[in-house]
Amino acid sequence: MNKKVLVIDDDKELLWLFETILNQEQIQTVTYHSGIPLAEIIAEEPDLVLLDVNIIGYEKNGVDICTEIKASENHSSLPVLLVSGESDLHALARCCGADDFIAKPFNIDYLMDKVKKLLT
Incomplete structure (x- = not known):
């Protein structure tokens, strides 16, 4: 998969986990330990933002x-997958227009199913 x-996550251990999981699926991964401005997100030219x-x-x-x-x-079609331990993640995802969401803690297979769906 050439994606x-x-x-973007402030938890360095989770960043490592996401990168490891995605790289095993041949998905290029760029990680940020802090939020970044929209211009930097666009400059990376991602196929998906996991946020x-x-x-x-x-x-x-x-x-x-x-x-x-x-x-x-010009970038509203960029898929965004929200990841959080928040209790009302569905409502948060709906209010910001996220394409999907996944609650922490998560099952790795479930995460990859969502990622692959959003990348196709």
């Missing part, structure tokens, strides 16, 4: 970042 996933909702140490959370992506005239 690229941009992962934590709560990003400590950044002025915007994952919902804000997702909302920016989906409001972008």
Whole structure:
């Protein structure tokens, strides 16, 4: 699979896990330990953004970042998969326009099913 996933999460262990899992599936992975501006996300040219909702140490959370992506005239079709331990993740995903969501802790096979679905 010749795809690229941009992962944004403030948990370094989870970043390592995401990268390991995705690389095993031959998916190029770029990770960020903090939130990044929309321009940097676009510059990476990802096929999917895997985005934590709560990003400590950044002025915007994952919902804000997702909302920016989906409001972008030229990049609104970029798939976003929210990942969080939040209790009402479905409502958060709906309000920011995320394409899908997965709750922490997650099953690796379930995560990969969602990732592959969004990459096709």
